[in-house]
Amino acid sequence: MIVEMHPYIGLVEAIKQRRAARSFSGDRIPEAVLQEILELGIQAPSGFNLQPWRFIVVREQENKDKLQACAFNQRQVGEAPVVLICCGDRRVTQIEYITSVIHLGEDVGIMTDSYANYMRSSIPEFFANHPSFETIEAWTNRHAMLAVAYMMIVAKSFGVDSCPMEGFDSAKVKEAFQIPEEVDICCLLALGYAKEPFKQYGGRFPVDRVCFNESYSEPFKFS
């Protein structure tokens, strides 16, 4: 269910205003806003609609302190009212899970027998051959990060700041938060209200530095 809350910062402004916050005030995120961030974040697309992202919502100070200790003592982990441990579950390639995605499609009325059969045969084949990625962790990360990106933008549209983090010791976080062996941690996401002064914009390379025209060897230009 997606709750009906109205963001007050539009999409373009939310994208422009979002900065990785390094320090948070003690203000709590209203439960309805957190619900929007999570509900809308998981509307991200995924290959075969397998939705491999998983999130541990950490709000207890004791647990945030524990997480901070696994994250090179980054202060935003202890300060932010909510920190998500953003994970990808490699077990989504198992047939029982694929069947649950087929059932989901049936529940919303879009699944046909032929598409269900296609999923049962094509998905295991795709993961056996993995033509577009080296490891399943790379594949789950690809998806978890997409949901994280959605969450950061949704959060900003409700005035909530965020900080994505790769500065953590994965083995330590897995042990401390009972994360199964088949689940990988993609990143941490701190959510809350940034303390002033706000971090400065670090700039971005221009489009013609990062986009190419038809092949990697030709520069891109707007016509």
Ligand SMILES: Cc1cc2nc3c(=O)[nH]c(=O)nc-3n(C[C@H](O)[C@H](O)[C@H](O)COP(=O)(O)O)c2cc1C
């Ligand atoms: C995958 C990823 C990992 C990051 N890890 C950290 C981190 O561990 N600690 C931190 O303070 N910032 C981290 N950042 C934030 C980046 O430093 C920041 O996004 C970048 O400097 C651009 O700044 P901006 O997001 O404010 O535009 C990370 C960002 C991403 C996307």
